[in-house]
Amino acid sequence: MDHSLRPSPSSISSTRVVDVLVPVALNQTYSYRVPRGLELQPGDVVGVPLGPREVVAVVWAENANPDPRLHNRLKDVSEKLDVPPLKAELRALVDWVANYTLSARGMVLRMTLRMGEHLGPERMRLGVRLVGEPPRRLTPARRRLIECLSDGLLHGKSEAAREAGVSVGVIDGLVDEGTLTVEAMPPAPPPPAPDPDHAQPEFSHQQRSAVDAMRALAANGTFHVALLDGVTGSGKTEVYFEAIAETIRRGRQSLILMPEIALTGQFLDRFANRFGVRPLEWHSELTPRIRARNWAAIASGEAPVVVGARSALFMPYANLGLIVVDEEHDQAYKQDEGAHYHARDMAVVRAHIAKIPIVLASATPSIETEVNARKGRYQRVALPSRFGGQHMPHIEAIDLRREAPPRGRFISPRLAEQIGLAVERREQALLFLNRRGYAPLTLCRACGHRFACTICDAWLVDHRFRQRLVCHHCGFSMPRPQVCPHCAAEESLVAVGPGVERLQEEAAALFPNARIMVLSSDLITSIETMRSELTEIAEGRVDIIVGTQLVAKGHHFPRLNLVGVVDADLGLGNGDPRAAERTWQLLNQVIGRAGRDQGRGVGYLQTHQPEHPVMKALVACDREAFYSSEIDGRERAGYPPFGRLASLIVSAGDRPTAEGFARKLAAVAPIDERIQVLGPAEAPLAVIKGRYRFRLLVKSLRNVDMSQYLREWLEAGPKTKGNLKLEVDVDPQSFL
Ligand code: ADP
Numbered sequence: 001m002d003h004s005l006r007p008s009p010s011s012i013s014s015t016r017v018v019d020v021l022v023p024v025a026l027n028q029t030y031s032y033r034v035p036r037g038l039e040l041q042p043g044d045v046v047g048v049p050l051g052p053r054e055v056v057a058v059v060w061a062e063n064a065n066p067d068p069r070l071h072n073r074l075k076d077v078s079e080k081l082d083v084p085p086l087k088a089e090l091r092a093l094v095d096w097v098a099n100y101t102l103s104a105r106g107m108v109l110r111m112t113l114r115m116g117e118h119l120g121p122e123r124m125r126l127g128v129r130l131v132g133e134p135p136r137r138l139t140p141a142r143r144r145l146i147e148c149l150s151d152g153l154l155h156g157k158s159e160a161a162r163e164a165g166v167s168v169g170v171i172d173g174l175v176d177e178g179t180l181t182v183e184a185m186p187p188a189p190p191p192p193a194p195d196p197d198h199a200q201p202e203f204s205h206q207q208r209s210a211v212d213a214m215r216a217l218a219a220n221g222t223f224h225v226a227l228l229d230g231v232t233g234s235g236k237t238e239v240y241f242e243a244i245a246e247t248i249r250r251g252r253q254s255l256i257l258m259p260e261i262a263l264t265g266q267f268l269d270r271f272a273n274r275f276g277v278r279p280l281e282w283h284s285e286l287t288p289r290i291r292a293r294n295w296a297a298i299a300s301g302e303a304p305v306v307v308g309a310r311s312a313l314f315m316p317y318a319n320l321g322l323i324v325v326d327e328e329h330d331q332a333y334k335q336d337e338g339a340h341y342h343a344r345d346m347a348v349v350r351a352h353i354a355k356i357p358i359v360l361a362s363a364t365p366s367i368e369t370e371v372n373a374r375k376g377r378y379q380r381v382a383l384p385s386r387f388g389g390q391h392m393p394h395i396e397a398i399d400l401r402r403e404a405p406p407r408g409r410f411i412s413p414r415l416a417e418q419i420g421l422a423v424e425r426r427e428q429a430l431l432f433l434n435r436r437g438y439a440p441l442t443l444c445r446a447c448g449h450r451f452a453c454t455i456c457d458a459w460l461v462d463h464r465f466r467q468r469l470v471c472h473h474c475g476f477s478m479p480r481p482q483v484c485p486h487c488a489a490e491e492s493l494v495a496v497g498p499g500v501e502r503l504q505e506e507a508a509a510l511f512p513n514a515r516i517m518v519l520s521s522d523l524i525t526s527i528e529t530m531r532s533e534l535t536e537i538a539e540g541r542v543d544i545i546v547g548t549q550l551v552a553k554g555h556h557f558p559r560l561n562l563v564g565v566v567d568a569d570l571g572l573g574n575g576d577p578r579a580a581e582r583t584w585q586l587l588n589q590v591i592g593r594a595g596r597d598q599g600r601g602v603g604y605l606q607t608h609q610p611e612h613p614v615m616k617a618l619v620a621c622d623r624e625a626f627y628s629s630e631i632d633g634r635e636r637a638g639y640p641p642f643g644r645l646a647s648l649i650v651s652a653g654d655r656p657t658a659e660g661f662a663r664k665l666a667a668v669a670p671i672d673e674r675i676q677v678l679g680p681a682e683a684p685l686a687v688i689k690g691r692y693r694f695r696l697l698v699k700s701l702r703n704v705d706m707s708q709y710l711r712e713w714l715e716a717g718p719k720t721k722g723n724l725k726l727e728v729d730v731d732p733q734s735f736l
C-alpha cells in the first residue's frame with residue numbers, strides 16, 4: 001500500500017483550504033490548508049493537528065473562498081489516510097442525525113471512525129515461537145507463557161500474551177534469553193463470502209408470499225420500508241434471509257441490526273446454516289485488532305453481510321444495499337448516552353438517504369411502526385401463524401389476590417404445580433422476572449432502616465451471588481453488613497421482594513431434582529459464556545430457567561413449553577407513557593418462547609390486575625384490541641406518533657443550581673401555540689451519581705420541526721457552566 005501521499009513536513013502549502021470535521025464535541029468544521037501535491041476530496045479521512053494533538057478527521061467540504069488574511073494562521077492537513085473516503089450518503093447521515101438530535105456533529109462523526117487500533121495498511125503482525133531451552137530462572141508468568149507455546153507453532157504475539165495472562169514484556173524477556181523467536185505472521189486470509197444459494201429452506205405456503213415480498217423489495221433496490229409482522233415462531237428470520245440472499249446476488253452489502261449482540265449466538269449459527277459462513281460482527285466487545293479488521297472489511301465492501309448492535313448503523317459501508325432491523329420495537333435501540341438517537345429511526349433515515357430498502361421485523365411492532373403500517377406508509381408483510389403448524393401459546397392469568405403464594409414466596413401454588421408437571425414431562429419451564437439480583441430492597445427489622453445508595457435516589461439491590469448490596473444506577477456497592485449501621489441490631493436485616501436469584505432459591509426448594517439455571521446480565525462474564533449457557537438450554541440440559549429480559553428475546557429453545565411470568569405488573573406502574581406498550585411487547589416476547597417446537601406452549605401471568613387492558617389482550621391473544629386501544633389513547637393524548645416529545649434534563653451537583661437553571665430555561669421558552677413546555681419537575685430518579693436532576697417535557701403537534709424549535713430556544717437561553725449539564729433527548733423513550 002502506498003504512503004507516498006504523505007507530504008514531507010517541509011512541503012509548501014497550496015492556497016487550497018478544506019473544511020474538516022473533527023470527532024470531538026463540536027458542531028462546526030475547521031479550515032486547514034492543503035499541502036501542495038496532496039489530492040483531497042470531501043469524505044477523505046485525514047490526520048490534522050488539533051491543539052497539541054493529532055486527530056483522525058474527515059474532509060467535509062472544499063472551502064472555495066478562504067479568507068486570505070487568515071491563510072497564514074491556518075494549519076496544514078498532516079496526512080491523508082489510506083482508507084476509502086466516507087461516502088456522501090454517510091456524511092449526509094451524520095449531518096442529519098446531528099441536526100435532528102441536537103448532538104454535536106463531531107460526536108456523531110466519531111461513531112463512524114471507531115476503527116480500532118490502527119488505520120491504513122495492516123501493520124505487520126508479529127508471531128512468537130518456542131525454539132530454545134527455558135532459562136534457569138522461571139517466574140510463574142514465564143512458565144505460563146512457555147506452556148502456552150509448547151506446541152512449537154507460531155502464535156500471534158499479543159494473543160499469546162493475552163492467553164498466558166502475561167505482559168508483552170515477558171515475551172520480550174524470553175526472546176532476549178533465546179527461548180523464543182519473533183517471526184512475521186502470514187496475513188490472515190480473507191473470510192469466505194456468504195453463498196446466497198448455500199441451503200435454501202422449503203417455505204410454507206404462508207411464508208412464500210412473504211418471501212416473494214422480501215425478494216421483490218431487495219430486487220427493486222430503492223427506498224422502501226417493509227414491516228415484517230410475524231408472530232413469534234413464524235420464521236421471520238428465514239424470511240428476511242431471502243432479502244439478504246437477493247442483496248448478495250446483486251453484489252451489495254446488507255446490515256442486520258440486533259438489539260443485543262450478546263444474544264446472537266444462535267442467530268450466527270442459523271445464518272451459517274443458510275449461507276455457509278457466519279456474517280461479520282460489529283459491536284463494542286470486539287478486540288481492537290478485530291475491530292480494525294472488520295472496519296476495513298466493511299469500508300472496502302469485502303464484508304457482504306454485517307450483523308451488529310446499533311453502532312453498526314454508522315459504519316462506512318462501501319455499497320450498502322439493504323438494512324434489516326430485527327426486533328424493531330426493542331428499547332435497546334435507543335442510545336441514551338452521548339448522542340441520544342434511536343437506531344431504528346435513524347436506520348430508516350439512512351435507508352432514505354441511500355435510497356435502499358429496509359425491513360423492520362417484529363412480533364410486537366412499536367406503536368409508531370404499527371401506525372405507519374396502518375397508514376400505508378410502510379408495507380405490511382404478515383406471517384400470522386407459526387411455522388410447522390405449532391400453535392401460539394395458550395395464556396392464563398393467575399390472580400394473585402386470590403391465589404397468593406405462601407408468605408415470603410413468589411411462586412403461586414398453581415404455577416408451581418404446572419412447573420412440576422412440565423419437568424416430569426421432561427419439558428423446560430421458564431420463570432421470568434425482570435429484576436436482577438436477590439431482592440430489590442433490604443431493611444432492618446429492628447429500626448426500619450432501608451439501605452439506599454449514598455449518591456443516587458435508589459435502594460440498594462441485594463446480590464447474594466456477589467455478596468454485595470449494589471446500586472443499579474451508578475454501580476456503587478458495599479458488602480451486606482452483619483449489623484444494622486443505623487441501630488446496631490444484629491442479624492436484623494431482611495430482604496424485601498424478589499429478584500431472579502431469590503426465585504432460583506425458591507425453585508430449588510420446590511424442585512430439588514431439577515436442573516436450574518439463572519440467566520441475568522450481571523451474572524454473565526462474557527459473550528462467550530452467555531452463548532454457551534444459551535446453547536446448554538437449547539440442547540435441553542436445563543429443566544428450569546430463571547431469567548430476566550435477557551431470555552425474552554429471539555431465542556429458540558425447542559424443549560421450552562411453559563413460561564411463568566412472576567410479576568406481570570412490574571412495568572405498568574411507573575407513570576411512563578409507554579408502560580402499556582412495553583409490557584405488551586415484553587410479555588408477548590417472553591411467552592412467545594414457549595411451544596415453538598413440539599407440544600402446546602402455555603404462559604401464566606401472575607398479576608394483581610387481571611382486568612388491566614394489557615393483561616386482557618394477552619389472555620385473549622387479541623393483538624388488534626391492544627393496538628387499537630393504545631393507538632386511540634396516544635391520539636387523544638397527542639403522544640407520539642400523533643404528536644412529538646422532547647425532554648430537557650438539567651442536572652447539577654446541588655439541587656438549587658439544577659432547579660434554578662431549569663426554571664430560567666423554562667422562562668425563556670419561545671412562545672408557539674403548537675408547542676407546550678411542561679415543567680420543570682424533579683425527575684422521577686431525582687438524584688443519580690450525586691447529581692440532582694430536573695426535567696422539562698416539550699410536547700408539540702406532529703408537523704412541528706421540534707429540533708429547530710429547541711435549537712432556537714437553547715441558543716437564546718442561559719448557558720450551562722460549572723458542573724451544570726443540559727441533556728437534550730428528542731423522541732425520549734425513558735422518562736426517568
Ligand atoms: P421468529 O423469528 O418469527 O420468532 P424464527 O425465524 O425463529 O421465528 O423461526 C422459528 C423456527 O422455525 C426456527 O427454528 C426456524 O429455523 C424454523 N423455521 C422457520 N421457517 C422455516 C422453514 N421454512 N423451513 C425450516 N425451518 C423453518
Ligand code: ZN
Pocket residue numbers: 453454455456458471472473474475476689
Ligand atoms: Zn447509586
